[in-house]
Amino acid sequence: GAVVSQHPSRVICKSGTSVKIECRSLDFQATTMFWYRQFPKQSLMLMATSNEGSKATYEQGVEKDKFLINHASLTLSTLTVTSAHPEDSSFYICSARDRVDTGELFFGEGSRLTVL
């Protein structure tokens, strides 16, 4: 299957700082990428949908000014957690759909964010 890569896999930061997480589709072009968040022992919750070249669509309850999403190319989407606080500590996972739409979603390895 297609490969989606996330970086970094783990990041620890101080409260008030910003953290950027990258999501890359390695062997295909992704016009659409999705960002999910997962709390311990919980399922994945969709945060936002990013479309190449346009603004991201955020799910209800997700602050767009806090979770900045940029999808500037067909192979890269970034999620920036701005002014991070301990409650933002979570597992963030991105996913992408192949440009030739089969409906199948491929997921990155996830990024564990810990805010001290």
Next chain:
Amino acid sequence: KQEVTQIPAALSVPEGENLVLNCSFTDSAIYNLQWFRQDPGKGLTSLLLIQSSQREQTSGRLNASLDKSSGRSTLYIAASQPGDSATYLCAVPNSGNTPLVFGKGTRLSVIA
């Protein structure tokens, strides 16, 4: 709004047993259904994708079935092994071909 339920929440079986994981969804107008595996602290590995027009898909010891009209899917694992221990997630699009909605998963432990 699509809702996905997985039963049981946790399952522990001895090695070699065959087992069935269940998934149900409220809106049967789905585009497809995916089963994933997630190891602790890791991302998701896609196991099987069933299109809405299909009844089942097989990959090795895994077989997934889909009954759209009743809003159900099952994942059958044959001859379970300790390496199968993980959380298994079922997911369907919220509607049409939109982002996936996930169940809470079934945490499987296969005891050697």
